[in-house]
Amino acid sequence: MKPAVKTIEMKELTLPPELEVVNMTKQFGQLIALDNVSLTLKPGTFHALLGENGAGKSTLVKCVMGFYKPTSGEVRFNQQVQAIDSPRDAQKHGIGMVYQHFTSVPAMTVAENLVLCRYESAALIDWKAEYEVLNAFMATAPFKLPLSVPVAQLAAGEKQKLEILKQLYLKSKILILDEPTSVLTPGEADEVLGLIREEVVAGHLSVLLISHKFREVTAFVDEITILRKGKFAGSGRVKDLTIADMAEMMMGEKRIPQTVQKTLHPDPAPVLQIQAIHANKDNGLEAVSGVDLTVNSGEIVGIAGISGNGQRELVEVLAGQRTATDGQVLVNGEVYRASRTEMFQHRVFVLPEEPLKNACVPHMSVAENLALRTFDRSPQAKGWMLLFKPIREAAQSLIKTFNIKTPSPETPISNLSGGNVQRTVLARELSSDHINLLIAANPCFGLDFAAVDYIHSEILEARNRGVAVLLVSEDLDELLKLSDRILVISEGKFAYESPIADADFASIGRSMAGH
Amino acid sequence: MATEALGWWGVPLGIMAGMLRGSAPFLFVSLGECLTEKSGKVNLGLEGTLLTGAMSAYAVSYLSEKTVGSAIAPWLGVLVAGLAGMVLGFIHAWLSQQPKVNDVAVGIAMIIFGSGIAFFFGKPFIQPSAPQLPAFELGAWSNIPQIQSALKVSPLLMVGVLIAPLMAWFFKSTRWGLFIRAVGDSPDAALAMGISIKKVRMLCIIAGSFLAGIGGAYLSLYYPGSWTERISSGQGLMAVALVIFARWNPIQCLWASLLFGGAQSIGPALQAVGIEGGYYLFNASPYILTLLIMIITCSPKKTLTGAPGALGTLT
Numbered sequence: 001m002k003p004a005v006k007t008i009e010m011k012e013l014t015l016p017p018e019l020e021v022v023n024m025t026k027q028f029g030q031l032i033a034l035d036n037v038s039l040t041l042k043p044g045t046f047h048a049l050l051g052e053n054g055a056g057k058s059t060l061v062k063c064v065m066g067f068y069k070p071t072s073g074e075v076r077f078n079q080q081v082q083a084i085d086s087p088r089d090a091q092k093h094g095i096g097m098v099y100q101h102f103t104s105v106p107a108m109t110v111a112e113n114l115v116l117c118r119y120e121s122a123a124l125i126d127w128k129a130e131y132e133v134l135n136a137f138m139a140t141a142p143f144k145l146p147l148s149v150p151v152a153q154l155a156a157g158e159k160q161k162l163e164i165l166k167q168l169y170l171k172s173k174i175l176i177l178d179e180p181t182s183v184l185t186p187g188e189a190d191e192v193l194g195l196i197r198e199e200v201v202a203g204h205l206s207v208l209l210i211s212h213k214f215r216e217v218t219a220f221v222d223e224i225t226i227l228r229k230g231k232f233a234g235s236g237r238v239k240d241l242t243i244a245d246m247a248e249m250m251m252g253e254k255r256i257p258q259t260v261q262k263t264l265h266p267d268p269a270p271v272l273q274i275q276a277i278h279a280n281k282d283n284g285l286e287a288v289s290g291v292d293l294t295v296n297s298g299e300i301v302g303i304a305g306i307s308g309n310g311q312r313e314l315v316e317v318l319a320g321q322r323t324a325t326d327g328q329v330l331v332n333g334e335v336y337r338a339s340r341t342e343m344f345q346h347r348v349f350v351l352p353e354e355p356l357k358n359a360c361v362p363h364m365s366v367a368e369n370l371a372l373r374t375f376d377r378s379p380q381a382k383g384w385m386l387l388f389k390p391i392r393e394a395a396q397s398l399i400k401t402f403n404i405k406t407p408s409p410e411t412p413i414s415n416l417s418g419g420n421v422q423r424t425v426l427a428r429e430l431s432s433d434h435i436n437l438l439i440a441a442n443p444c445f446g447l448d449f450a451a452v453d454y455i456h457s458e459i460l461e462a463r464n465r466g467v468a469v470l471l472v473s474e475d476l477d478e479l480l481k482l483s484d485r486i487l488v489i490s491e492g493k494f495a496y497e498s499p500i501a502d503a504d505f506a507s508i509g510r511s512m513a514g515h
Numbered sequence: 516m517a518t519e520a521l522g523w524w525g526v527p528l529g530i531m532a533g534m535l536r537g538s539a540p541f542l543f544v545s546l547g548e549c550l551t552e553k554s555g556k557v558n559l560g561l562e563g564t565l566l567t568g569a570m571s572a573y574a575v576s577y578l579s580e581k582t583v584g585s586a587i588a589p590w591l592g593v594l595v596a597g598l599a600g601m602v603l604g605f606i607h608a609w610l611s612q613q614p615k616v617n618d619v620a621v622g623i624a625m626i627i628f629g630s631g632i633a634f635f636f637g638k639p640f641i642q643p644s645a646p647q648l649p650a651f652e653l654g655a656w657s658n659i660p661q662i663q664s665a666l667k668v669s670p671l672l673m674v675g676v677l678i679a680p681l682m683a684w685f686f687k688s689t690r691w692g693l694f695i696r697a698v699g700d701s702p703d704a705a706l707a708m709g710i711s712i713k714k715v716r717m718l719c720i721i722a723g724s725f726l727a728g729i730g731g732a733y734l735s736l737y738y739p740g741s742w743t744e745r746i747s748s749g750q751g752l753m754a755v756a757l758v759i760f761a762r763w764n765p766i767q768c769l770w771a772s773l774l775f776g777g778a779q780s781i782g783p784a785l786q787a788v789g790i791e792g793g794y795y796l797f798n799a800s801p802y803i804l805t806l807l808i809m810i811i812t813c814s815p816k817k818t819l820t821g822a823p824g825a826l827g828t829l830t
Contacts, residue, residue: 105700123689124689125688
């Protein structure tokens, strides 16, 4: 009798607490990132938080972890309200988070990182005793890592496993995973999630998984909560929902592409041809795994996709910022390597994302930035000398035409607001008399509605003039409004392609989520 | 007579004497810089700290001779030199942690400031002679004066030699050591663990300057043993190269300091046996060594193994 009671008690002791987020709101100035969101994480369950980019998932978990202080709302453990002021606080309550970026110290070994992450460790470290504890821990851990290897020498997948191991080592009861499989191969992802699920089923852990991959959600998760644009958009048990239901909740109501004025071009000629391009990310993993695409004159081809699926690397290859590891790009039938002469000859212009970083020199003036395409030709240069008067005059005229709000043409461009930086880049790229090919990546990110409408109308007008436009965007509304053809990029490949008239919203949503 | 008896043995003896005699300033300053750089900040101002330490040690030793006697006075001087170093270290730490401030600029400013303070307040102490630090006569067994003077070792050097392995152990086996390495290698990871980067760096810079001040005290209270404006032969600046050469490892800092100390005395040692030619070249050997090290160890393609990740960045 007594032993039986004791085992039940011990089991209840090790069961994680129930975590409730009640009516949480978080405002950053004007931006409402989270609007009255509630969530319940039952003990010993695997719960997924789904949503598009910008839906508020990261904000929600950062509020729970104590990184942000919510504007209103509360967190409850087993029905009792708790204030969590810092990640240290969160750790005291047994919540641990595995981030998307690695939080290990590269020069230190796995063992040192594990010992370091404990908040209360002794001032003096007895390595012999620590190694015993670590080895015992490794024996029971779901994945093994070599203890005396510096973290810098681990592969990305192993680094991610280390992040998860850290939380298990800290005996976290509630684990929050922020897109943990983004650097893992599908096999590793299955292994990691499977092992974590075993811990959940055994009652040692509750897990809140942030993901946008339906495949993982349906295979490992018990319940889901969906956020859309900061608001609660639905929840339920995975058993009761189909993927179509989930996709619809993520995207919102089915939307019909808005019609805009588009002129017909009877004889489209291929301007941009991408043939079997492969490219790697900065960390060496493959980002673009063989894409083929043709963009004809007078059409807008839209590429949709959740951030991190290779579209950034693809645009960098086209813009010349990244060398492709395989394949080639043809413009007007000739091999295109994004050299300055080729850009000028083929009239290729680019509106990259993060314009201040990718398309401007921050401490140079607006006038100089406007001249970056033309400064080495007459009338702005004579031989090897720059003529500043023509540069200034050209800048003044562009500032007027494109309505760039700047104190003067000599202001450093980094002083301008985001919208005006984008206008400057637009002015530079779209003001040329003859444009052949325009590549735009997230051109309206972070801009107000007036700027967005303006940029959309400029892109459309270019298309109507006969320019071939490749528009890469994470905003599905924008793509549905502007594109003639829409593709979806997922894990480095195109997963969906159709003319806009036949675009099936549900399929697009599914392909974006990698299903 | 004795010199001829030694003959060519005078050269290695001279070099060894140089090691034992001249490496302590290198040792203290490089250990201090090693501690500072492990936390991710460069302190170029240690040359100024060295000079201020030297001046204040000499001044305090001279002024307190009457009150505490000539045995304790130099040690009091050493202590005050360390404290003076801490004050300069605090200024450097506070300035260089302000947003958008460049470490190198602050360091150079601190060199000028430290030397200025030392020379200005040190003017009255150029003439008088202050009690010196004692030395252990390890060469008492010999009756050759050169060997006797070569094997004179200052207790400060022995303290320094003990600090090196202590620091290595500190970085490996204490929580604070791990914090410092985390802050210096990956400030983001340290932040995620709730470590206060500013606090750790400030403490490291101040502690590093304390050691550099003591290095300066060695110069004025042992060898060369007087206070003039020429007392430093650039040990403070060379120590920065030394730390890189030693790959940020305190024990290797010890060996490197001995090497530099020995290099300093190649010139005089050769001169003592009559080799006059190339005098200036030999005297320049520590500096040439520094240059060679910098050229060999710096590569545009990859970072050095052991370099703290946050060194040289604005984080």
